[in-house]
Amino acid sequence: xxxxxxxxxxxxxxxxxxxxxxxxxxxxxxxxxxxxxxxxxxxxxxxxxxxxxxxxxxxxxxxxxxxxxxxxxxxxxxxxxxxxxxxxxxxxxxxxxxxxxxxxxxxxxxxxxxxxxxxxxxxxxxxxxxxxxxxxxxxxxxxxxxxxxxxxxxxxxxxxxxxxxxxxxxxxxxxxxxxxxxxxxxxxxxxxxxxxxxxxxxxxxxxxxxxxxxxxxxxxxxxxxxxxxxxxxxxxxxxxxxxxxxx
Amino acid sequence: xxxxxxxxxxxxxxxxxxxxxxxxxxxxxxxxxxxxxxxxxxxxxxxxxxxxxxxxxxxxxxxxxxxxxxxxxxxxxxxxxxxxxxxxxxxxxxxxxxxxxxxxxxxxxxxxxxxxxxxxxxxxxxxxxxxxxxxxxxxxxxxxxxxxxxxxxxxxxxxxxxxxxxxxxxxxxxxxxxxxxxxxxxxxxxxxxxxxxxxxxxxxxxxxxxxxxxxxxxxxxxxxxxxxxxxxxxxxxxxxxxxxxxx
Numbered sequence: 191x192x193x194x195x196x197x198x199x200x201x202x203x204x205x206x207x208x209x210x211x212x213x214x215x216x217x218x219x220x221x222x223x224x225x226x227x228x229x230x231x232x233x234x235x236x237x238x239x240x241x242x243x244x245x246x247x248x249x250x251x252x253x254x255x256x257x258x259x260x261x262x263x264x265x266x267x268x269x270x271x272x273x274x275x276x277x278x279x280x281x282x283x284x285x286x287x288x289x290x291x292x293x294x295x296x297x298x299x300x301x302x303x304x305x306x307x308x309x310x311x312x313x314x315x316x317x318x319x320x321x322x323x324x325x326x327x328x329x330x331x332x333x334x335x336x337x338x339x340x341x342x343x344x345x346x347x348x349x350x351x352x353x354x355x356x357x358x359x360x361x362x363x364x365x366x367x368x369x370x371x372x373x374x375x376x377x378x379x380x381x382x383x384x385x386x387x388x389x390x391x392x393x394x395x396x397x398x399x400x401x402x403x404x405x406x407x408x409x410x411x412x413x414x415x416x417x418x419x420x421x422x423x424x425x426x427x428x429x430x431x432x433x434x435x436x437x
Numbered sequence: 438x439x440x441x442x443x444x445x446x447x448x449x450x451x452x453x454x455x456x457x458x459x460x461x462x463x464x465x466x467x468x469x470x471x472x473x474x475x476x477x478x479x480x481x482x483x484x485x486x487x488x489x490x491x492x493x494x495x496x497x498x499x500x501x502x503x504x505x506x507x508x509x510x511x512x513x514x515x516x517x518x519x520x521x522x523x524x525x526x527x528x529x530x531x532x533x534x535x536x537x538x539x540x541x542x543x544x545x546x547x548x549x550x551x552x553x554x555x556x557x558x559x560x561x562x563x564x565x566x567x568x569x570x571x572x573x574x575x576x577x578x579x580x581x582x583x584x585x586x587x588x589x590x591x592x593x594x595x596x597x598x599x600x601x602x603x604x605x606x607x608x609x610x611x612x613x614x615x616x617x618x619x620x621x622x623x624x625x626x627x628x629x630x631x632x633x634x635x636x637x638x639x640x641x642x643x644x645x646x647x648x649x650x651x652x653x654x655x656x657x658x659x660x661x662x663x664x665x666x667x668x669x670x671x672x673x674x675x676x677x678x679x680x681x682x683x684x
Contacts, residue, residue: 436673
């Protein structure tokens with residue numbers, strides 16, 4: 191295993207940060223590494239809001255589920271899928287033509303572009319000794335988050351990301367067996383039950399060890415609970431209001 | 438700049454591969470590094486189909502826009518957003534309850550999970566001296582691709598990825614200025630025109646140098662052309678047929 195793969199495999203989400211600021215240059219270096227990721231036909235359909243203002247971080251923390259680490263990290267990045275910039279190019283050069291920012295395909299392109307850049311930035315940050323955690327909670331009150339950050343139409347916050355110097359060393363959580371997610375030449379749905387069963391046992395052991403026997407819920411039970419909870423049912427309506435019609 | 442950031446910033450899409458196979462172990466190592474990426478509440482909502490079969494690669498190449506490199510790379514990965522596995526857990530443990538695989542939020546979660554894992558895998562592959570290129574073209578004939586690979590309901594191919602030993606050294610394409618994509622504390626739509634203008638000049642210079650003056654179209658013109666072309670308008674209907682209602 192080389193150093194980069196070792197870095198990738200050491201990833202843990204960090205939820206406690208030292209009270210130590212990051213330089214603007216360091217943030218720019220991290221975002222620039224993010225930009226080096228692949229982008230569909232070079233559309234680069236994302237923007238990042240780096241939030242350092244204390245009051246703004248406090249409000250975002252409340253909107254995203256009251257997580258203290260959003261307040262406490264020195265920089266909170268809000269990663270946004272951005273078709274606004276592309277709409278601008280269409281209006282500039284082809285003002286009389288229809289453009290297609292509102293179709294599902296372009297929503298996927300922008301969302302994927304954002305995620306690829308964010309993951310590159312996460313790896314860059316960790317290589318500099320920083321820690322990160324993705325925050326899906328920015329989608330809890332997504333309209334309020336968008337208003338606070340002044341996001342125009344055709345821009346939506348896909349996720350947040352805390353950034354800072356780690357003040358904890360959490361353990362590594364096991365993942366599904368490789369063979370659960372990797373199929374050769376075609377999807378083998380027949381192995382789902384067995385692979386999930388193997389992972390359930392792994393996770394039960396892991397949780398028991400970690401909590402001194404207090405917790406031992408199988409992964410599949412946690413997932414079943416999660417999938418039967420209505421989660422952020424406002425997303426479609428919000429996206430439509432912002433111009434992502436998902437046509 | 439450390440070694441990892443230098444690796445990230447050296448990324449170029451590779452479209453010509455040596456005729457040299459990859460070991461199964463190497464592919465597993467790369468996917469395993471992909472799994473180490475963050476996942477929303479540990480749902481791990483993705484699967485990868487590693488296609489090595491010559492005939493299958495040939496058909497995929499045709500379906501995805503006749504790109505020779507899909508045939509010629511030793512391994513073609515199809516990265517799929519996968520809520521099938523999670524639906525299984527809900528049916529197993531809570532068969533009488535409604536589950537929410539069909540909402541927009543879970544579509545976003547699965548798509549993002551897939552992209553984060555894929556980008557980690559791309560970085561791992563490049564750290565091993567391999568090259569990659571993302572293939573959005575798997576969404577051209579997405580129903581045929583899904584059928585060929587036997588993808589069940591609630592699984593869709595987000596993108597493909599060629600994997601192999603590079604047989605070319607393409608130049609680095611400049612990206613938008615960092616300040617075009619990075620905003621501090623709030624979105625500054627007022628800078629779009631200026632930043633796009635700066636990038637247009639960079640790209641015109643870059644294209645002229647690369648093509649000996651043959652090409653010099655501004656990025657914003659290329660994007661305007663792209664945004665005014667209808668692209669993969671079948672996506673929504675296809676996704677709905679596969680159970681992603683985007684409700």
